[in-house]
Amino acid sequence: MAIKFGQAVKVIAWLRNKLPNSSWALLKSYDDYQRQLSDTQKYLKMLADRGIDPQYEAARMYARLEDDLVKAVEPFYHRLRGW
Structure with a gap:
């Protein structure tokens, strides 16, 4: 069963609360996602500043x-459901 983006974020939030000092690859995946999201937002702002409609590119x-984050979290999600 495939998970959705919202479920992936909930798993990461749960892990951050339960394992705040964890160095799991999963938490790194979320940090990478946050960094890429910030970079994406800067890029879309640059497009808008140049007069280019960023809607299609943003979507x-x-x-x-979101797909990248879900792929990173999905294996962990299925393991953690039993906890």
Whole structure:
């Protein structure tokens, strides 16, 4: 069963609360997501500043970021459901 982006974020939030000092690759995946999201927002602002409508590009980029995060979290999600 595939998980959704919201479920992925909930798993990461749960792990951050339960394992605040964890160095799991999963938490690194979320940090990477946050960094890429920030970079994406800066890029979209630059497009808007140049007069380019960033709507299509924004939808494509955000979907890719969410998909990447879900793929990183999904294996952990299924293991943690039993906890």
